[in-house]
Amino acid sequence: MKKTIAAIALLLGSTGIASAEGELFLYNWGNYTSPDLIKKFEEKYDVKVTITDFDSNDTALAKIEAGGAGFDLAVPSAGFVGIYAEKGLIQKLDHARLPNIKNIAPEWVDVAWDKGREYSIPWQWGSTGVSVNTKDYSGDINTSSIFMDPPAELQGKINVIPEMGDVMALATMWAGGDVCSEDPEVMKKVRDALMAAKPKWMSMDYSTVEKMTNHDYAATVDWNGSGLRSRLANPDVKWGFPKEGYGLWMDNVVLLSDAKNVDNAYLFMDFIMDPENAAMLSAFARYANGISGSEAFMPADMKDAPELVPPAEFANLGQFVTVCTGKALEYQNAIWTELQK
Amino acid sequence: MAEQRRHFSAADIPGFGLTAMAVFVALYLPIVTLVVYSFNASASVAEWGGLSLDWYRKAAGNAEVLNATANSLIIASLAALFSTTLATLAALGTTRRAPFRGMTAVYAAINQPLMVPEIVTAVALLVVTAALKQATGYTGLGYLVMAHTAFCIPFAYLPIRARLEGMDLSFETAAADLYASDWQVFRHVTLPLLLPGILAGAMLAFVTSLDDVVITEFIKSPGQDTLPTYMLGQLRRAMTPDVNAISSMLMGVTILMLFAFFLLTRKKA
Numbered sequence: 030m031k032k033t034i035a036a037i038a039l040l041l042g043s044t045g046i047a048s049a050e051g052e053l054f055l056y057n058w059g060n061y062t063s064p065d066l067i068k069k070f071e072e073k074y075d076v077k078v079t080i081t082d083f084d085s086n087d088t089a090l091a092k093i094e095a096g097g098a099g100f101d102l103a104v105p106s107a108g109f110v111g112i113y114a115e116k117g118l119i120q121k122l123d124h125a126r127l128p129n130i131k132n133i134a135p136e137w138v139d140v141a142w143d144k145g146r147e148y149s150i151p152w153q154w155g156s157t158g159v160s161v162n163t164k165d166y167s168g169d170i171n172t173s174s175i176f177m178d179p180p181a182e183l184q185g186k187i188n189v190i191p192e193m194g195d196v197m198a199l200a201t202m203w204a205g206g207d208v209c210s211e212d213p214e215v216m217k218k219v220r221d222a223l224m225a226a227k228p229k230w231m232s233m234d235y236s237t238v239e240k241m242t243n244h245d246y247a248a249t250v251d252w253n254g255s256g257l258r259s260r261l262a263n264p265d266v267k268w269g270f271p272k273e274g275y276g277l278w279m280d281n282v283v284l285l286s287d288a289k290n291v292d293n294a295y296l297f298m299d300f301i302m303d304p305e306n307a308a309m310l311s312a313f314a315r316y317a318n319g320i321s322g323s324e325a326f327m328p329a330d331m332k333d334a335p336e337l338v339p340p341a342e343f344a345n346l347g348q349f350v351t352v353c354t355g356k357a358l359e360y361q362n363a364i365w366t367e368l369q370k
Numbered sequence: 371m372a373e374q375r376r377h378f379s380a381a382d383i384p385g386f387g388l389t390a391m392a393v394f395v396a397l398y399l400p401i402v403t404l405v406v407y408s409f410n411a412s413a414s415v416a417e418w419g420g421l422s423l424d425w426y427r428k429a430a431g432n433a434e435v436l437n438a439t440a441n442s443l444i445i446a447s448l449a450a451l452f453s454t455t456l457a458t459l460a461a462l463g464t465t466r467r468a469p470f471r472g473m474t475a476v477y478a479a480i481n482q483p484l485m486v487p488e489i490v491t492a493v494a495l496l497v498v499t500a501a502l503k504q505a506t507g508y509t510g511l512g513y514l515v516m517a518h519t520a521f522c523i524p525f526a527y528l529p530i531r532a533r534l535e536g537m538d539l540s541f542e543t544a545a546a547d548l549y550a551s552d553w554q555v556f557r558h559v560t561l562p563l564l565l566p567g568i569l570a571g572a573m574l575a576f577v578t579s580l581d582d583v584v585i586t587e588f589i590k591s592p593g594q595d596t597l598p599t600y601m602l603g604q605l606r607r608a609m610t611p612d613v614n615a616i617s618s619m620l621m622g623v624t625i626l627m628l629f630a631f632f633l634l635t636r637k638k639a
Contacts, residue, residue, distance in 0.1 A: 054592040059603015064433070079593035080434070082603030088587060095496050097503030099592045 051076045053293040056083060056093075056100040058280065061153075063313030070300055076293045093118050093285060101288035102297065107279045108351040110142045110149045119148050119283040126295045129302035137319040140279070141349065149281035150298055151319030153310065156339065156347055157195045157276030159269045160237065160256040165247040170269035171343065173203035175248050176230065177222050184229040186247035188240065191233045193365045195276050196250060198350045202274030209353035216360040223368055233369075241266050254315040257336040268336040270343045277347040279319070311337075401621065408614035425615040435616060437593065438600040442580055445511060445596065449518035450526075450576035456519070457526035457571055458564070465534045466542075466560075481528075483521040491521065492588040499589045509591040517589055518579040525578045526571035533567025573631050577624055 051074075055062065059082035067078050081100065083089040086109045092098045094116060105113060113119045124130050124146075133151060143149045161170040166182045174180070176187055177200060189196055198208045200223055206215035231246065240246045241259035251259075256268040282301070284294050300306055307318040308326035317337040324332060331337065339347065353361055380386060408426070412419025429435050460480055464473065483491060499513045541563065545555045583598045590599065597620060601613055 056592070059600065081590065081592045082595050082600060084587070084599075084602045091493075092496065092500075092588065095500035097500040097509075099503065099509050 051293070053078045053102070053290050053297055054100045055080050055297070056089060056098070056103040057152075058082065058104060059084060061104070061280075061314055063309050065313070066301070066306055066309040069306070069309070070297060073300075074293070074296055076290075076296070078297075090118075096287065098285075098287075099289075100285055101290045101294040103283055103285060104152050104280050105283060107140070107142045107281065107349055110281050110283060113283055114143075114148050118286055120286050120288075121147050122150070122284060122298075123295070127299045127302065129299045132302050132304060132307075132320050132322060134319050134321045136344075137279070143281070149283045150302060152280040152282050152301075153314050153316040154277065154279035154319055155316040155337075156253045156270065156278075157199060157250065157350065158253060158256070158271055159248060160241055160251045160259055160266055161248040161269060162241065162244060162246070162263075162265050163267050164244075164265045170267055171272050172269065173199045173271040173273050173275075175269065175271075176250050177203045177226055179226060179229045179248075183248050185231055187230045188237060188246045188249035189230055189233050190235060190237065190250050190252075193361060194350050194352060195252075197353075197361045197365065198276045198348065199250065199271060199274075202348060203271065205273075208276070208348045208350055209357040211356040211360070213360075216364070219360075220364045220367070223364060227368060238262070253336040257315060257331070257334050260334075260336065261330055270339045270346065272343060272346060275339075275343075275347050276350040278350055404614050405618045405621070407611055408618040410611050410614075425611040426619075429612040429615045429619070432612070434595070434600060435597075435612070438595045438597045439616075441511070441514075441594055442596040442598075445514050445518055446576045446579040448515045449522050449579040450572045452515070452519040453522035453575045454526040454530075454568060454572040457523050457575075458530055458568055460523070460527055461530040461534050461567075462560075465531060481524040484524045488521075488584045492585045495585060496588040503591070511594060513589050513591070514586060514594060514596075517585055518582065521582070521585065522575035522578050525574040529570040529574065530564065530567040533564055533570075537563050569631055573627055576627065580620070580624075 053076050055078060057080060062080050067080070070076065071078055083092070086106050089103060089105060090109060090112065093100065093103060093113070103113075103119075110119075122130075127150070130146065130150065133146060137151050137154070138146055140146070159170060159173065159175040161175060161183070163170070165186065166180060168180055168182075175183065176189055179187055197219070200219045201208060201210045201215060204210075204215050204218040204222065206212055206219075210216060234240070237246070237249045237251045238255050238258045241249055241251075242262040244263070244265075253268060256266070259266045260268065282298055284291070284298070288294055301310060302320055304320050304322035305326045307320035307323040308328075311318045311323065311331060312328045315331070352358075407418075409421050409423065410419055411422035411424065457480075464476060464480075478485075495517050499517075502513070503509050537560075541559050542555050545559045546552075550558070580596075581598060582596075583602060586594075586596050587599050587602070590596070595603070597616060601616065604613055
């Protein structure tokens with residue numbers, strides 16, 4: 030019995046006292062961090078990296094806000110960086126310690142949620158748009174009309190991902206408003222168009238990659254990383270950036286105020302802004318990284334992937350999808366509820 | 371009337387067999403599908419591509435999965451051990467004595483984790499553990515073991531108490547009549563008779579701990595993902611069949627335990 034107690038004590042203690050030198054604690058979305066990249070970093074700097082998963086921005090924020098969470102770096106989405114900064118949960122970055130910060134692509138430096146990248150650096154970014162099987166439909170696919178006003182060829186074979194924020198953002202932009210529009214006229218148009226379109230859809234489901242690949246769906250609203258995987262498995266599938274406006278998201282690395290391994294955190298942030306390493310992140314997560322020059326190191330099947338980066342003519346049409354508040358959220362909830370009936 | 375009632379059997383209700391079958395199919399078909407697809411050669415979670423053990427190999431070679439499995443098993447074993455010990459004492463204290471004032475309150479307190487929504491417990495524990503982590507600097511598995519022990523107690527307590535209530539007091543009275551000391555009565559009469567209840571309680575506690583997501587997600591320290599929180603983390607991104615493989619193995623452990631429990635209790639009973 031004594032032995033058992035000693036063993037238990039040892040076991041419980043072991044993870045507690047391990048805050049020796051050469052550690053880094055990263056708090057990130059699950060299945061999002063390239064193991065090869067971590068291995069490379071660990072070998073280069075002799076730092077042991079511990080990754081812990083979170084499943085939503087809210088959980089991550091709640092844990093970090095409670096204090097004592099023990100993480101050095103976290104990867105919140107764009108809309109949450111400002112909240113972290115406001116609450117004093119993250120520290121301003123010393124750009125002198127991040128020589129690779131010059132590699133951030135110009136369009137990702139002065140971002141709305143963090144002007145001049147004072148607090149955060151890019152991790153991965155992507156967009157919401159439409160994936161279409163070009164065997165079924167040869168018309169223009171760079172439009173949200175694919176699902177808002179489906180062409181005859183696609184009717185009854187369309188899927189829409191059941192994500193309120195992303196779908197409502199596309200629908201609102203299609204109707205001529207901004208994400209989180211509070212304009213009753215726009216929202217009326219959104220509601221009427223969605224209700225009219227719904228009978229022409231087949232389903233509202235997440236398993237888009239398989240069903241686009243197998244040609245169970247002719248078109249779907251999707252994230253571009255899934256669009257890329259569908260196309261790789263079935264070359265008939267093409268990605269469309271809706272010209273009425275498409276959704277954008279970006280996850281960003283932030284340095285927590287109570288980080289204990291600040292030096293290693295800087296090393297890691299600088300490390301992932303090296304184009305070759307940024308490409309390793311993308312190779313695993315299948316999204317773009319916002320680092321100039323990383324294209325050269327991308328795996329062959331992602332190098333010129335049309336899904337990852339919008340063509341020049343559409344470059345300015347994306348809007349960041351945020352969690353709406355107030356009247357805008359009320360409209361969205363009401364329309365979404367009606368849509369689910 | 372009394373005659374009739376004695377012979378009444380649920381199986382005589384029209385449609386009983388059909389309903390029972392439908393319920394079993396609804397309960398087990400998804401699980402069977404999951405196990406079958408864990409042996410799928412194709413990379414899809416829903417499309418069959420031939421038989422293969424690749425996903426088991428992939429899961430076994432994934433350091434994060436191994437770490438999460440180890441965490442899950444350590445936490446569940448310790449939580450089951452501690453909660454069953456406490457629950458046994460609580461069950462003895464609430465049945466093998468004259469009823470006392472406030473007994474109902476004690477029941478309610480013991481079973482509190484069953485009544486309070488899990489998210490409330492999780493947030494409360496988050497606040498307390500965050501303060502403790504900052505004050506002590508200790509961030510080990512202890513917090514998770516403590517929290518799991520707390521919410522596993524009612525799951526261990528209920529079967530043990532049920533067993534105690536069903537046990538005839540005359541054995542213990544007889545032993546005491548023959549000059550057995552309190553400890554001897556407990557050691558040679560109560561405990562052996564109670565063992566099936568204790569084992570059932572421990573199993574329930576183990577499985578409950580193994581299954582927990584919400585509380586674990588809130589109070590885990592860095593590197594303390596358990597299998598369920600690891601799997602939840604996968605969902606936002608592309609799901610691959612190694613999640614099926616992990617689930618199947620998790621279920622395998624549960625079934626093995628169930629089997630062991632049956633063998634154990636059959637011998638004792």
